[in-house]
Amino acid sequence: MQGHILSRYAGWPVIVGAGLAGLMAALELDGPCVLLAPSFTGEGTSSTLAQGGMAAAVGPGDSPASHAEDTLRAGAGLCDPAIVQRITEAGPGAVETLLRLGVPLARDENGQLALHLEAAHSHNRIVFAGGDRSGQVILEHILQQTRKKDTIHWLQTTLEGIHAPDETVQGIWTSAGFIPTQHCILASGGCGGLYQHTTSPLANRGVTLALAARAGATVRDMEFTQFHPTALVTPDQTSRLSLISEAVRGAGAMLRLDDGQRFTKELAPRDVVSRAIAAQLREGRTVFLDGRSLPGEPFSTRFPGITQACRKAGLDPDTQLLPVQPAMHYHMGGLKVDQTGRTTLKGLWACGEVACTGLHGANRLASNSLLEALVCGQWAGRDVNAHKDSSGPLLTSTPQRPTFTTDWPFRAEMQQHLGILRTRTELEKFLELTLPLARQNLCALTASFIGWAALHRPEQRGAHWREDTPGLQPPRHLDLQMNDLPL
Structure with a gap:
């Protein structure tokens, strides 16, 4: 063609x-x-x-x-x-x-x-x-x-x-x-499909963004990837995770640890709640969302779609705690x-x-x-x-088609190195995987933009949290083009 x-x-x-x-x-x-x-x-x-x-x-x-x-x-x-x-x-x-x-x-x-x-x-x-x-x-x-x-x-x-x-x-x-x-x-x-744990369609892996960048478009603030605090934990971690809407917490559901204790403000901004949950999971705790006693109508009446996903996983949100984890959103x-x-x-x-x-x-x-x-x-x-x-005159012949690949075997590595809590060491490990591939692989190009931007924002701001560089710098945007990456 x-x-x-x-x-x-x-x-x-x-x-x-x-x-x-x-x-x-x-x-x-x-x-x-x-x-x-x-x-x-x-x-x-x-x-x-x-x-x-x-x-x-x-x-x-x-x-x-x-x-x-x-x-x-x-x-x-x-x-x-x-x-x-x-x-x-x-x-x-x-x-x-x-x-x-x-x-x-x-x-x-x-x-x-x-x-x-x-x-x-x-x-x-x-x-x-x-x-x-x-x-x-x-x-x-x-x-x-x-x-x-x-x-x-x-x-x-x-x-x-x-x-x-x-x-x-x-x-x-x-x-x-x-x-x-x-x-x-x-x-x-x-581009949530680049991650192992995501609520996004798995086909959404930043391919179109990469095509625009290959054509010369500028990308901005690529390091800011928001993780939703409450995705339903299921045995199958290879598929898209079911989201439990923030509206559930807005309706009165509470976050609890395995001993029943609450540990964070449920209606804090998403990045705050996600980091709080991630810290507990890192310590080996299990985090649950408790919607058993919502004021007014029961969980299953107010949230029928979420209830269907829970029951598919063998859980009844009206009577049981729901195990949750953050997921790229x-x-x-x-x-x-x-x-x-x-x-x-x-x-x-x-x-x-x-x-x-x-x-x-x-x-x-x-x-x-x-x-x-x-x-x-x-x-x-x-x-x-x-x-x-x-507009000017249109092309009447087809220019040379670019060649590229879109396979992406690094969802687990993306989760490990570019997750909620980040460090220079982890980011550099990730870029060693993706930068050599980024000229030909569109997924690797988008992932490299995210990793490179995260490496070059040494601060803790919103959804980007560098554990090795606490504090804030003066606010700034980070604009990048493909030729800014060391490809």
Whole structure:
């Protein structure tokens, strides 16, 4: 397929990824576009797995300013205040968008939107749907809307390269052929699948990010990998772990040790709770989540999806303690973008988890991810609309396709050397494995960015915690390109 051009789509904007960010971008585009993904059912997207819901200041006594303050506090000094303000102010409108698209957000007994409380939020502000199946319900309804828009063309394939000579996108390679285009939106998710213990889809291993970096795009703050405190411990540690939503702790569930004692504040920021659990596990203790006595309705009624996962593992959350451990959950770093979603390559936008917008800083506030995906997907689509008529001539022949590999045998090593608690020695061991492979292996390139950035941030900030270098340095972003690595 080296010389095969998909001429039907020549010049059309291409969106890579069919999660919430990609679908929202597609809905915004006012002309024909190509939506490229391996599946169009929501399967394999992190959006579908989101349990808690979407954060937005829509409750009584709440405000976008309060939401912004909580976000900045969780972000540990690395959030972009202007972006935080802009996105949190867009929160109420994002809720209206979900309702307009037919998403059945939960209501209370008075008919008002029901709101969860999650860690580090000062108000109940998480809108949700389907109990603890928020992401699945949201995506199902938005997929229905995108299928009604006849200008969206679905191409079930994968991205295999970005052609960007002189830092300007001129086309993309897919497994189905080459598409000449000068407008590409990456909405392809994160890199949690690089880790042994993860709540992310295992296919999400940062491949698209690596392709953008190979094309010359800048990445930012790659070291900030958020571990969710409460993934369900099961005998099978090779599969994706089941998440126990933060909303469970918001509803009153408590963390206990094997002797029944509590050892941390359940609603502290995620990085704090994850480190507290990791410290206990390191000492050989077992950590449990206790949801047996939630006020109001029982666990199984309030969280049916989580209950199903627990029972599949032979556990009854209404009567038993649930063994938990932290697991890689969300990547705050990613492709450096501006407030419209533009990367450092002309013609390449990014939104959702693959992007680093400045909203999350060093530690994402719970349920801000769906908000960011929805809002930033819209912004990227609108920016493409504003610039797609200023394109130059399209390529008429296929350039040389790059070659690479994507096998990844180092999930356990990633967990060991680049986990919650880090040291220079462990990071250097990891980079000895990955740097020699990073020119040809896309997973190794993304993993090397994370390891290299972690090595060059000798401080304890948010989700990045160097045990050998306690304390904080002045806040700074760490921007990297492929040629910054010693490859």
